[in-house]
Amino acid sequence: MVYYFTSKREEYDRSYVIYMGKHKEENEDLIKYGRDTDLWFHADNLSSAHVYVRLEIGESWESLPEGLLEDCAQLTKANSIEGNKRDNVVIVYTPWSNLRKTNGMAVGQVGFKKEKQVRKVHVPTRINAIVNRLNKTKVEKFPDLQQENVDYQKLRHASSRAEQSARMKRDQAEANAKKKAAWDKEHAYDDMFSDENLARSSNQSRGNDWEDDFM
The missing domain is CATH 1.20.5 (Single alpha-helices involved in coiled-coils or other helix-helix interfaces)
Known part of the structure; x- marks a missing residue:
């Protein structure tokens, strides 16, 4: 199962899809079948959900709207058992294409190909208004991630x-x-x-x- 959320604020002119797996096994599929337009979020040095935001082709991940970055960071913090209870949590994010998965890693564990492409955002405290707004948009789905990836690659090839x-x-x-x-x-x-x-x-x-x- 994959949870989908919608981030929409007045400061940016379109809505963004944020998604995450229900558990670590599904995180493995998200890691495997991600897209080069996906941006990955995780609590730094803490267990948390793997949260992704899907960007458009050609959209720069290094110049996200501040509100979108805050939404993703707050959602990641809220979906960390330990991080949700703490203040001053650090969230790391990087393009999906920068994730590195080797055979010796545990389920749901990843590394990075290039540390220079990893960014951090400080979350002082949980903002319930943001988390509640995003949770109201939550939709549970059972997507065929492999087929979606095949269809996406065909689209990218045609484009x-x-x-x-x-x-x-x-x-x-x-x-x-x-x-x-x-x-x-x-x-x-x-x-x-x-x-x-x-x-x-x-x-x-x-x-x-x-x-x-x-x-």
Whole structure:
């Protein structure tokens, strides 16, 4: 079972999906089938739920709305048996892609590939108004995480191909425009030396009295 929450505040223009597993076994599946747009939260040096927020493709995890960061941190603290009872709890967060899982690790245990990509947020105390607001949006589901991951990868692949095709078309259009500009510059005076223009400027076809035009 996976719990889903919705974070929506006036300060950001869309709602965000926050989710977590019911127990450590489900956390294993979330670790395994996460997305590169997911951001992972956990209480630092304490047992807690693995909390994720799902971002949009291209959205930076390092510039989250402050309210969203607070919601995720408060929800993580509230879902830590020991951390929920304490003040001044530290919550760590990092992109899902930075999680490292090895065969020797216990169920639900993870490490990090790059410590530089791990951030920390200090939670002085539990804010019941935030936790209660999020709990009111909680929905329990039994998703097929593996199939969702397959569908997501197909979508990303199709999107990547579409972006590549659009980029190739733009590059070709720019190359054609540059080629045309270069050709136009090189042949800018071609018309001046055409047979028709040369004939118009030649004195040989004029009558003997052509000089009278200047009198």
